[in-house]
Amino acid sequence: MISIIIPVLNEASTIEELLFHLVDNAELQNISEIIVVDGGSTDGTQEIIAQLDLNIKVLASEKGRAKQMNAGARIARGNILYFLHADSFPPNRYDKYIIEEVGNGNNAGCFRLQFDHNHWWLRLASWLTQFSWRACRGGDQSQFITKALFQEIGGYDESYTIYEDNILINELYKRNEFVVINQKIRTSARxxxxxxxxxxxxxxxxxxxxxxxxxxxxxxxxxxxxxxx
Known part of the structure; x- marks a missing residue:
């Protein structure tokens, strides 16, 4: 079972579309819960979620993505944690791809990236994310990881307000615990x-x-x- 954890701060413009996307593109029996961890939004993000009939858990947290994602992980019930930015939309059947990788012994990884922008550099940068090079990794690609491995590492390093995704990814690479799923997650170039x-x-x-x-x-x-x- 997958627990989806989304840290947000003033994401009223994207959160409704993302939540419906997550529900519409997965087999819901594979999703334990969707946890939105709010770092103090003032733009109505929480109110938008409350109006949706999707049974979303909303958790208040101190601001900071590392702190927010750790807070979500602490209450997650699934044995697979899936950390997702609020402006990134995973591929259809993302749940199946993640569960298959874990079943194959790959305890952590991400999807390859596709920006919602046609500039040649962003298209090239997106294309490069299919390779396993550490320099091509980032939080916009999302992060799946088994709860057991996440707890072994100690979660996200909360001393990092930025770059927290890469710090965790570095720990995973040290353990040879990372795979890139050859499916595209679409992320905003905003x-x-x-x-x-x-x-x-x-x-x-x-x-x-x-x-x-x-x-x-x-x-x-x-x-x-x-x-x-």
Missing amino acids: LYERHGIWKLQYHFWAIYVKKWFGASADDLLAYYKKYIA
Whole structure:
């Protein structure tokens, strides 16, 4: 059984579409629950969810995706945890693909990525995510992981306000516990549209390189706040 965990903060524009997408594209007997963990939305996100007849669990949490996802994991009943960003839409029968991989002994992984934008660089970046290279990984691809392995690692590192997905992914790569499912998850390019594709990509690369050379969680957050947030 899969517990889907979605951290949100002011996602009124996408949350209804995403929740219906998750229900419509899965065999519901495979889904233990959908848990939306809200970090303090002020745009009506929680009210939108409450109006839907979908039996969604809404959990309040301190802001910060790592803290929110850990909070969702703590109450999850499924033996597979599936962490999903609010603007990413997994493929049809995503549940089947995840369960098949776990059944094959692959305890963690993600889908390949497809941006909802036709710029050649984003199409190339999307194409590269089919490969197993660690540099091609990110939270927008979503993350499935068995609850047992998640607890063994200790969950998401809450000292990271950004880059928390990559910290967990690094731990999985160290254990040779990662597989890329050759199906596409569609994610929003809204941050690229807001900042400009090349400018944002430069800053993402800078964050990656800074971490490679030993930057702390606070250093990465300060850079993100200065140039992206």
